[in-house]
């Protein structure tokens with residue numbers, strides 16, 4: 001059976017195609033972008049993830065991606081440390097916490113990028129000289145002109161600092177074959193309005209755990225922002241990849257407008273989602289205290 005979409009040219013996408021697509025969106029050497037990307041979305045790419053990264057780094061002045069690390073470093077909350085509405089799991093005993101801590105990998109800046117962030121980010125880490133933050137749960141990596149400045153803007157209590165800095169630089173969000181559920185910038189707008197501020201726990205060094213505040217949560221319903229953002233979004237096709245570009249400031253303004261109009265805007269509706277249940281709980285608490 002032929003899958004839908006398998007009937008187009010069938011020609012492999014090249015580094016040049018990707019670079020041309022990026023230029024069509026208006027990107028150039030003065031551009032700074034945070035990229036969220038799916039390699040599979042392109043169809044077959046000659047040279048794979050490395051070719052996409054070469055096109056990104058060769059076209060844009062500064063390229064930033066989320067790198068994570070929570071996949072390997074996360075541990076449960078220790079027994080007795082229960083944060084309200086935190087949507088996380090707590091170890092039942094110190095024995096089980098110690099076992100989880102022993103099994104986690106201590107953070108170091110050369111850990112692989114979290115798997116859910118895709119092969120393009122891992123390729124940027126492996127194949128390009130980069131800056132990487134030291135946040136043990138939610139690091140970013142960046143290449144190019146403003147890489148140092150962006151990465152230095154992250155603090156343990158301010159994990160999304162690099163996106164704030166990117167906003168100040170007039171930077172853009174580039175979505176390559178992924179939706180707004182991957183658009184981390186929307187979390188920054190939520191956090192500025194008091195939403196999506198969770199505590200998580202990670203192994204920061206051998207034998208050492210850390211509590212990490214202000215970690216964003218669920219993004220399942222972020223695609224609801226799409227119609228609002230459409231007037232500010234440039235779009236093109238690269239192979240089969242739908243590439244979209246929108247200014248960080250426009251994403252922040254748009255998400256802020258939606259959440260101000262309805263504090264529950266862009267919250268996930270899934271009954272079994274712990275993050276959204278916790279966020280809704282917090283909204284009720286805020287209403288009482290407001």
Ligand SMILES: [Zn+2]
Nearest residue numbers: 218220268273
């Ligand atoms: Zn959800």
